[in-house]
Amino acid sequence: MTKNHRSRKTDPAGLAPLTSAGMVARWQPVHLGHAAVLDGLCRSAEQVKIGIGSANVQDVRSPFTTDEVEAMLHLVLAGYENYELIPLPDLHDGPRWRQMVVDKFGPLEMFFTANPYVASLMGEVYTVAHPVQLVSEDRRVPVSGTMVRLAMARGEEWRSMLAESVAEYISQNQLDQRFRREYGLETLAANTLIVEKE
16 A cells, blocks of 8 residues: 655654554544544554445435545545545444454554544454544644534535535535435434433
8 A cells, every 4th residue: 555645754743653543434524624634644644544434324414425425535635545445334233343343444553533432342452542633733623524414404604614625526416405405304303402402
């Protein structure tokens, strides 16, 4: 696997260089927070495995297809060649899912996740760290996939929360319109329930 074009000597978060690293997320959609983490990940490791979680699911929390997510990831990782995208289906069985990840990712020097349950699962086989360690404080972006999807559902401005290339991809393929048509009302209803509980 070829090394990335961008220098690993200037890792912005000061993380020690890694031989191999992996991370799993749903990337629904790939936003600026993800982009900063992915940049840090590919700068920090010679070989990177990027898992696309819930690859067999398309619902209100995972409205974009695996092919669409892969396209978004390639856009934000333009210039890097040291990564591999690996779709990972939900199995609804933690130990089986962990074994699947290990089988597909192989040995890793470090595994990154922001999900406490995934961290507890993968901590039995990998050294686990939070993705925030990959991004220096001045480059962290306080945005989430939920925020982006909610803005889309409301018909509000959402493009500024994504890399321009990803926003263009979504607009050109009318994925925001499809999301609003298929999951807009469900997204708004779910948000209303959360607000009421608070």
